[in-house]
Amino acid sequence: MTAPILVVRNLHVRFPVKRGFFGRTVGHVRAVDGVDLTIRPGETLGLVGESGCGKTTLGRSIARIITPTSGEILYRDAAGADVDLATAPNYELRELQRQVRVVFQDPFSSLNPRMTLLQIVGEPLRNHGVATGSELEDRVAGMLQRVGLSPKYLHRYPHAFSGGERQRVNIARALILEPRLVIADEPVSALDVSVRAQILNLLRDLQDEFGLTYLFISHDLSVVESVCDRVAVMYLGRLVEVADTGDLYTRPRHPYTEALLSAVPRPDPRLRDSGRRIRLADDLPDPADPPPGCTFHTRCRYAVAGTCDVPGGAPVLAQTAHGHRAACLRTNELDLAGIEPDPV
Amino acid sequence: MSAARPDHDGPLLEIDGLATRFFTREGTVRAVDGVSLSVPRGATVCVVGESGCGKSVTARSVLGLVDEPGRIVGGRILWRPGDGDPVDLAALDPNSERMRRIRGGEISMVFQEPMASLSPMHTVGSQLVEAIRLHLPLGRAEAHDRAVDLLRRVGIPRPEERMDAYSFQLSGGMCQRVMIAIALACDPALLIADEPTTALDVTTQARIIDLLRDLQAQSGMSMLFITHDLGVVAEIADEVVVMYLGTVVERGGVDEIFHDPKHPYTRALLGSVPRMGAGSRQRLTTIRGTVPHPSDRPAGCPFHPRCDAAVAGVCDRSDPPDVPVGPGRTARCVLYDEAAVPASGVV
Numbered sequence: 001m002t003a004p005i006l007v008v009r010n011l012h013v014r015f016p017v018k019r020g021f022f023g024r025t026v027g028h029v030r031a032v033d034g035v036d037l038t039i040r041p042g043e044t045l046g047l048v049g050e051s052g053c054g055k056t057t058l059g060r061s062i063a064r065i066i067t068p069t070s071g072e073i074l075y076r077d078a079a080g081a082d083v084d085l086a087t088a089p090n091y092e093l094r095e096l097q098r099q100v101r102v103v104f105q106d107p108f109s110s111l112n113p114r115m116t117l118l119q120i121v122g123e124p125l126r127n128h129g130v131a132t133g134s135e136l137e138d139r140v141a142g143m144l145q146r147v148g149l150s151p152k153y154l155h156r157y158p159h160a161f162s163g164g165e166r167q168r169v170n171i172a173r174a175l176i177l178e179p180r181l182v183i184a185d186e187p188v189s190a191l192d193v194s195v196r197a198q199i200l201n202l203l204r205d206l207q208d209e210f211g212l213t214y215l216f217i218s219h220d221l222s223v224v225e226s227v228c229d230r231v232a233v234m235y236l237g238r239l240v241e242v243a244d245t246g247d248l249y250t251r252p253r254h255p256y257t258e259a260l261l262s263a264v265p266r267p268d269p270r271l272r273d274s275g276r277r278i279r280l281a282d283d284l285p286d287p288a289d290p291p292p293g294c295t296f297h298t299r300c301r302y303a304v305a306g307t308c309d310v311p312g313g314a315p316v317l318a319q320t321a322h323g324h325r326a327a328c329l330r331t332n333e334l335d336l337a338g339i340e341p342d343p344v
Numbered sequence: 345m346s347a348a349r350p351d352h353d354g355p356l357l358e359i360d361g362l363a364t365r366f367f368t369r370e371g372t373v374r375a376v377d378g379v380s381l382s383v384p385r386g387a388t389v390c391v392v393g394e395s396g397c398g399k400s401v402t403a404r405s406v407l408g409l410v411d412e413p414g415r416i417v418g419g420r421i422l423w424r425p426g427d428g429d430p431v432d433l434a435a436l437d438p439n440s441e442r443m444r445r446i447r448g449g450e451i452s453m454v455f456q457e458p459m460a461s462l463s464p465m466h467t468v469g470s471q472l473v474e475a476i477r478l479h480l481p482l483g484r485a486e487a488h489d490r491a492v493d494l495l496r497r498v499g500i501p502r503p504e505e506r507m508d509a510y511s512f513q514l515s516g517g518m519c520q521r522v523m524i525a526i527a528l529a530c531d532p533a534l535l536i537a538d539e540p541t542t543a544l545d546v547t548t549q550a551r552i553i554d555l556l557r558d559l560q561a562q563s564g565m566s567m568l569f570i571t572h573d574l575g576v577v578a579e580i581a582d583e584v585v586v587m588y589l590g591t592v593v594e595r596g597g598v599d600e601i602f603h604d605p606k607h608p609y610t611r612a613l614l615g616s617v618p619r620m621g622a623g624s625r626q627r628l629t630t631i632r633g634t635v636p637h638p639s640d641r642p643a644g645c646p647f648h649p650r651c652d653a654a655v656a657g658v659c660d661r662s663d664p665p666d667v668p669v670g671p672g673r674t675a676r677c678v679l680y681d682e683a684a685v686p687a688s689g690v691v
């Protein structure tokens with residue numbers, strides 16, 4: 001097996017909670033709470049979880065938009081040298097940020113309405129001193145063409161484009177510096193069904209063409225299944241399960257994964273009321289004050305008092321099968337249901 | 345299907361040739377352009393389509409909630425709550441006494457953004473009591489009891505305490521439950537739900553859908569459910585109406601739509617949804633191009649520039665006819681139009 005492109009070790013990101021007139025810090029939200037994660041070159045790793053679980057924060061720390069509180073983010077650069085992104089000084093980061101790029105979620109707010117496509121997509125080239133003038137224009141035009149936009153749009157503003165087209169601009173901006181690792185944060189969530197399929201296919205074509213590695217952050221499990229090689233499930237700042245996509249969907253080993261899978265509405269009325277229906281309570285615990293023991297025990301239907309809720313007894317991500325890891329104290333006793341393939 | 349009792353003729357709600365236009369400075373936008381659909385008693389009808397297809401404007405037209413500069417310019421919306429003559433909601437003044445009695449009383453609506461639809465300045469309880477007392481002749485104490493009861497019915501734990509909560513103290517799922525409680529306050533005959541689960545997590549979405557189905561089973565109300573999510577449609581619909589650029593392109597039972605789609609758009613839409621359990625690295629079918637802006641509608645069939653089955657000289661010239669393709673089913677496409685049948689457009 002080839003060496004991983006990114007290794008995240010024991011990563012923590014905490015945000016202070018400030019209250020009152022003097023803005024005193026009264027506690028910390030543990031947005032990312034001890035995450036270990038490996039990304040292999042050329043793969044698409046999915047990161048799923050409910051809103052507020054810390055998946056976006058984790059993605060942004062890897063791109064160093066957020067500085068993590070502690071932990072390591074070891075990135076293996078093109079030359080094969082390991083760099084710790086968590087502690088890299090700014091001058092080193094600038095170079096590394098050419099290699100690790102982000103596609104943001106909302107195509108409407110992530111593009112500056114007062115800049116033309118040439119300025120938006122060309123800005124990274126200029127900032128990193130890669131190209132200027134007519135060379136910059138040529139490269140931007142080429143990139144636009146590659147993502148399926150006509151180069152004659154170069155001098156137009158984002159408001160003239162639909163959501164799908166804007167997301168193509170977003171992708172062009174991320175890829176113009178020829179990165180190696182792309183963090184795609186909910187890249188298709190704001191898009192219509194027919195356009196979503198176009199963007200997903202585009203992301204895959206670009207991956208094959210440029211040899212990209214993706215961290216694909218999404219809350220949509222059907223989309224994740226269709227694009228990802230491996231999937232990591234996150235709950236309250238921690239990873240609870242990591243496995244190959246097929247494995248995770250057919251044989252989940254964590255009750256939270258099972259519940260997520262059973263909640264996805266399937267586009268087939270004949271599957272209505274079939275299979276195991278697991279309904280989680282609506283309320284996510286407060287990430288500033290997580291429950292003791294396994295943080296999922298308050299919503300878990302398999303939780304056993306005295307085992308799962310012991311303070312300090314939080315389960316760690318442990319190997320359950322080859323390439324499959326889960327953080328559940330009872331994983332070996334449970335028979336969890338996965339997804340049955342659609343009868344087509 | 346509609347199990348029309350003898351004392352009720354016809355479906356609860358019948359929309360016939362509805363046209364709603366927005367008269368903007370840039371020109372007229374035909375947001376809803378000849379939509380016909382009906383909601384049988386006790387059934388759930390899903391209106392599905394991509395953004396800009398007019399599904400929300402259709403729903404808002406029913407309740408007279410179309411914002412300026414929009415106006416209903418044609419068609420009828422026949423409302424048959426009981427015996428007696430149907431009321432044409434399209435002809436009613438949106439501010440009239442009759443319309444205000446219907447809106448929130450006989451027909452109520454749940455919106456997409458639960459956080460934005462509740463006022464942060466008032467407690468959940470006072471908003472609920474307000475809705476009850478607007479429509480029912482109840483005193484404060486009775487209305488309060490009814491409100492607590494409603495909160496319990498929609499699955500909110502400790503309802504007495506939650507009466508004094510503000511919307512920002514509740515999670516998105518809880519807010520949506522409160523919105524549903526407000527909508528159910530006066531036992532409506534029809535609940536219009538406009539993307540009620542879109543802003544929610546999958547786990548919460550599943551619970552809200554369960555809740556709506558249970559409430560419907562208990563009360564026998566009809567639902568008009570607006571969504572873009574085909575998974576949700578498969579979970580909840582009895583009948584499906586597929587919309588594209590302001591027109592209904594196909595209507596039918598939920599099983600027929602998913603397993604025997606007729607219209608090329610319905611087929612393409614279903615093909616572009618990833619199937620669970622099909623494994624990773626599926627290649628999805630796409631629909632080429634994008635949905636045109638409603639102010640920039642193509643001539644003829646609105647779908648023809650993106651349609652693989654489009655017939656040059658036909659689809660780009662004349663409006664396709666609404667062809668019956670089975671009992672209770674129509675497809676608005678020339679492919680099903682036998683030459684013998686005169687093309688009549690929207691009936």
